[in-house]
Amino acid sequence: MSDELGSRVKDDFFHARFKAFLNGVQAALTGRPDTLLSYDEVKEKLRIGGPIYRGVQAVPIKRIVGSLNRYQQFDRAFLPKKDDTAGRWQRVDRAFYEEVSLPPVVLYKVGKVYFVVDGHHRVSVAREQGQEFIDAEVRECSTKINITPDLRPEDLEILGEKVNFLERTALDRIRPQANIKLTIPDGFSRMLEHIAVHRYFMGLDLKRDVSDAEAVAHWYEAVYLPIIRVIRESDILMDFPGKTEGDLYLWVLDHQRYLSATGHNLKPPDEAARDFVQGVEE
Incomplete structure (x- = not known):
């Protein structure tokens, strides 16, 4: 035996x-x-x-x-x-x-x-x-992000950026339901820039100082979510396998930046998202 x-x-x-x-x-x-x-x-x-x-x-x-x-x-x-x-x-x-x-x-x-x-x-x-x-x-x-078994070594760079983003913005505390996912390198750094610009213009509109927390919350509610709602309503994400809602948010703003550079007026986030969706569908 x-x-x-x-x-x-x-x-x-x-x-x-x-x-x-x-x-x-x-x-x-x-x-x-x-x-x-x-x-x-x-x-x-x-x-x-x-x-x-x-x-x-x-x-x-x-x-x-x-x-x-x-x-x-x-x-x-x-x-x-x-x-x-x-x-x-x-x-x-x-x-x-x-x-x-x-x-x-x-x-x-x-x-x-x-x-x-x-x-x-x-x-x-x-x-x-x-x-x-x-x-x-x-x-x-303890960790700020939810790590799952499908995590790959190459994902760590982007997740590291996400940790930095959460530490800088406290979005996970300000809006606990928010769970932004990206596959685009430097995407979270670009979102930090978006929030900084948003805070600047909020201060001009309100004629007062705007706190970090106030700017983050308003960016999430007034800029990020309207774009995400249009993305969800259109089901356009199905045309981009492997991409996330956050990726498309970045693409929408890239599209806006391109239009602005070519002389077009900036549009509200939801309208910008609809223009982007329409352009993809055409």
């Missing part, structure tokens, strides 16, 4: 490595990395806080997307990428078949995803064996 089990765990590791190889080939062909997220990089880009101990929990394995320090040894599906992990991986796999109880893994939770601090091989084997949950000591880190 021991020899049979030894052969079985070796075969399991071979199949896991082969699947990791295929994932790597697909990643190279598509240009989409299949790497785990680095906790340190996420911490730096998104300026997360914590961690705070939350006790032992049953964690969905599909939400474990990164690692504290071994993100180069496993791919995004937690398949082993290196042969030198074979010994430890097979020992954990053997424990699975022998129904040996292993200690909980240790995870950092950020938003809706988890990063492995300790227990990479246990997560890898559990996922390969089809487990949906794994027992884990969870330490939760």
Whole structure:
């Protein structure tokens, strides 16, 4: 039985490595990395806080997307990428078949995803064996944005800009229901410029100083939302797969800037959005 089990765990590791190889080939062909997220990089880009101990929990394995320090040894599906992990991986796999109880893994939770601090091989084997949950000591880190399992390494730059945007504007506190999403690099920086210009003209109209919070709230209600409502009513977003309402907001204002530069009068946000929609549909 021991020899049979030894052969079985070796075969399991071979199949896991082969699947990791295929994932790597697909990643190279598509240009989409299949790497785990680095906790340190996420911490730096998104300026997360914590961690705070939350006790032992049953964690969905599909939400474990990164690692504290071994993100180069496993791919995004937690398949082993290196042969030198074979010994430890097979020992954990053997424990699975022998129904040996292993200690909980240790995870950092950020938003809706988890990063492995300790227990990479246990997560890898559990996922390969089809487990949906794994027992884990969870330490939760605070974050201003909602991170989901589909987060990719290339998304971090834009999300880092979003964190800066929220820290500068406090929009998440002023309008908690607001959840602006962008795929355009420097988009949030451009929105900060829009708010600054909006604040300037508010001050001229009101003949008084306008606070940051007042300017942000008025920009959101009087500029951003009217454009978004037109976008939603027109269903134009369906014509731009992979783009967001926030992206189209930026395009509407780019269109306005172009018209202004060519001698046309500026229009209210909702009218500008309708002109943009009409131009796309034509």
